[in-house]
Amino acid sequence: MAEISAIIASTHHPFYYRASTSTGADRPPFADEWQAKIERFRETLTVADPDVLLLVGSDHFHQFWLDNMQQFLVGHAEQYDANWYNEEREFGLPRMHMAGDRDLSGHLLRGGLDAGFDLAFSNELRLDHSVTCPIITLRPQNDLPVVPVYTNIFAPPLPQPKRFVQLGQALRDLVESWPSDKRVAIIGTGHLSLELGGPRQFGPHGPDPEFDAKAVEWIRTGDIERCLGEVTIENLLEPGNATQGFMDFMLMMGVAGEGVTADYFDNLDLFHTMEAYFTWYPGGDPRPAAAAASVSLPEQAAAAAAQEV
Amino acid sequence: MSRYLVDKFLYTVDRDPDLVERYREDPRGTVAWWEAEEANRILNCVSQERSTWLVFADDEREALATHDYPRLFELGAHPFLTLTLFIALFERDHEQPLGFQLEYAQRLSGYSLPYPDITT
Numbered sequence: 001m002a003e004i005s006a007i008i009a010s011t012h013h014p015f016y017y018r019a020s021t022s023t024g025a026d027r028p029p030f031a032d033e034w035q036a037k038i039e040r041f042r043e044t045l046t047v048a049d050p051d052v053l054l055l056v057g058s059d060h061f062h063q064f065w066l067d068n069m070q071q072f073l074v075g076h077a078e079q080y081d082a083n084w085y086n087e088e089r090e091f092g093l094p095r096m097h098m099a100g101d102r103d104l105s106g107h108l109l110r111g112g113l114d115a116g117f118d119l120a121f122s123n124e125l126r127l128d129h130s131v132t133c134p135i136i137t138l139r140p141q142n143d144l145p146v147v148p149v150y151t152n153i154f155a156p157p158l159p160q161p162k163r164f165v166q167l168g169q170a171l172r173d174l175v176e177s178w179p180s181d182k183r184v185a186i187i188g189t190g191h192l193s194l195e196l197g198g199p200r201q202f203g204p205h206g207p208d209p210e211f212d213a214k215a216v217e218w219i220r221t222g223d224i225e226r227c228l229g230e231v232t233i234e235n236l237l238e239p240g241n242a243t244q245g246f247m248d249f250m251l252m253m254g255v256a257g258e259g260v261t262a263d264y265f266d267n268l269d270l271f272h273t274m275e276a277y278f279t280w281y282p283g284g285d286p287r288p289a290a291a292a293a294s295v296s297l298p299e300q301a302a303a304a305a306a307q308e309v
Numbered sequence: 310m311s312r313y314l315v316d317k318f319l320y321t322v323d324r325d326p327d328l329v330e331r332y333r334e335d336p337r338g339t340v341a342w343w344e345a346e347e348a349n350r351i352l353n354c355v356s357q358e359r360s361t362w363l364v365f366a367d368d369e370r371e372a373l374a375t376h377d378y379p380r381l382f383e384l385g386a387h388p389f390l391t392l393t394l395f396i397a398l399f400e401r402d403h404e405q406p407l408g409f410q411l412e413y414a415q416r417l418s419g420y421s422l423p424y425p426d427i428t429t
Contacts, residue, residue, distance in 0.1 A: 028406075061320055061390060065352060066313055066429050086323055090396055154389070156428040197388025198424060199417040202410040241388055241424055271407075 002104075002175055005183040006048035007280040009219060009252035010041070011273065012057065012133035012189035014091040030270060037268055037277070038137045044264045044279040045138045047290040048185055052101050053139065053146045054108075054175060056168075056188030056251055057130030058153045063122070070120035071159050072167060074112065075127075075148035076105040082127035096132050099145040104178060108147065111174040117167060130248075134187050153190070153245045161231050164247040165224055168254020186255050190248030192216070192274045193239035200240060202272050208239035212274045215246060216267060219278055222260040224253050256280045263287075312385050313429040315369050318343055319381075319390035321352070323397065333398045337374040344370065379416050385425040 016038065019031040062084045064070060082096040105121075112119045131148050149171065152158055168188075175184050192215050193208035200207035218227040227250060236243045256262070256278075264279035318340070322328045332339040349360040365373070372380040376398070381391050392413065400409045 061387075062324075065320060066316060067352060084324070085326065086393055086397065089326075090393065155387075197382065197390075197392035197413075199414050199420050201392070201414045202407050203414075237424070238422060 002178040002180045003183050004172065004175055004186060004282045005050045005286075006045055006185040006187075007172075007252065007256050007282065008045060008134070008138065008185060008187040009249055009256070009276075009278040010134055010137070010187070010189050011191060011275045011277075012130050013270070013273065013275060014087065014093060014129045014133060016133065017094070017136050018092040030268075034268060034270070034275070037266055037275075041264070041266060041277040041279070042138050042140075044287075045185060045187075047286045048279075048281065049183060049286070050144060050185035051182040052104060052184045053135075053144050054104070054149065054171065054184055054186045055131045055134065055146050056149045056151065056171075056186070056248055057128075057134075058151050058245065058248060060128055060130065060154065062128045063126055064150070066155060069152060069155050070150070071152045072117060073120040073122060073150040074105055074108050075100065075125045075146075075150070076102060076109060076121045076123050077125050078102060080125055080127050080146065080148065082132045084126065084128055087129050091129065093129055093132065093136075096127075096135065096142065098127070098135070098142060101145040101147050103180065104147045104175075104182075104184070107178045108149070108171065108174050111177065112167075112170060115170050115174070117170060130189055134189050138187065151248055151251065153247050156233075158233055158244060158247070160233060161236075161247050161250050162228055164251040165228065165254035168251040168256075170254075171251075172255045172257070186252075188248050188252040188255070190250075190252070191242060191245030192249075192276060194242040194245060194273050195240035196242040198241045204271055205269050206240070206272070206274045208243075209269075209274070211239035211243070212276075215249070216265075216274075216276050219249055219253055219276070220262050220265045222253060222256055222258055222262075224250075224258045227253065252278075257282075311363065311366055311369060312427070314348060314363050314365055315373065315381065315384065315386045316390055316429060317348070317363075318365075318373060319386060319394050321347060323390065323394040329394070329397050332394075336376050340365075340370060340374045378413065379419075382417055382420065383425055385427045387427050387429075388424075 020035045077100045080098045083093045087093045192212045193206040195201040195207045262278040263281050266277045268275040348363045403409045
């Protein structure tokens with residue numbers, strides 16, 4: 001069966017690409033710290049050595065529209081084009097292209113439907129920044145096949161928060177029962193407190209730092225019970241009118257499991273929103289072995305050099 | 310009330326570079342043309358298959374025709390759609406980074422929770 005090599009939950013910030021690639025006077029003052037944090041976060045995926053990425057995100061009114069709105073959807077395409085004109089225009093995002101994995105897509109669809117999730121599917125799906133941001137931050141070489149899972153956090157009526165957690169739990173079970181020898185990283189992006197198109201947008205930090213502190217702690221410690229006890233669809237609008245995107249973090253808490261503390265956590269208070277990065281290793285943390293290997297290489301070289309002498 | 314149709318206007322204009330410019334230069338004319346020709350187009354259907362019943366309410370039409378984004382917020386237009394399109398329209402007129410976005414927030418500062426319902 002397939003193995004989950006890493007579970008990663010992250011905010012997705014479409015400004016990162018431009019901030020990290022800009023130079024000179026165009027480079028914002030926070031870019032260096034942000035980039036350093038992203039590069040450390042990236043390492044948590046690199047050491048997990050995945051073969052396939054299952055990417056959880058949400059379409060921002062690109063391919064899916066209010067005349068035909070899905071709640072949960074699995075991409076079922078051989079390939080995916082990605083990023084849209086208005087993301088190029090506003091964020092400077094590049095056009096991208098990824099390979100798919102229809103075998104995993106089909107397994108998630110069949111198994112998800114049988115487990116009680118009436119999943120929609122798409123055989124031709126142009127992805128957007130909710131899914132390409134983590135490629136840019138975590139796997140910029142973009143060399144792995146992906147399976148996207150889209151959720152509706154955007155166009156009410158929305159599914160209940162509990163449903164997001166349940167879908168996360170189901171996705172984990174489904175990946176672990178996929179008859180394959182591949183290593184799968186499950187990566188999902190959501191939001192902490194966020195305001196878009198409202199009076200609290202683009203402030204010096206996220207619109208509700210108190211919510212952010214609480215939310216980060218729920219995620220970091222896997223406290224699904226408390227999170228579900230406090231969060232409703234309606235009250236998620238209080239920290240910011242786009243904070244319902246937090247439900248994608250709740251989905252990832254479902255993937256990671258109740259009470260499971262993240263193996264890696266970092267965050268960054270930025271203008272407009274807080275960035276937060278979490279990694280879990282269900283099969284054990286590969287970093288000590290990776291660190292030992294990288295230390296041993298110079299030692300071996302030194303030993304070889306000594307022998308030559 | 311036709312909140313859906315207001316969102317459909319914002320959505321279809323935002324994704325078309327030519328329409329973005331046309332709406333910037335001639336908002337009233339663009340809204341009139343769009344309501345007459347485009348409002349009833351079903352987006353993933355051939356042009357012969359159309360809806361027959363979608364029209365703006367007067368206040369919606371006026372808000373769109375005057376680029377009145379605070380009024381669109383009040384009417385429950387989807388804030389993401391409004392923000393994205395209006396950044397495309399007016400960010401270029403501001404020298405400071407995020408200048409337009411901050412002005413936008415300022416112009417909405419009279420609104421407090423709960424915000425207008427955006428459900429369609």
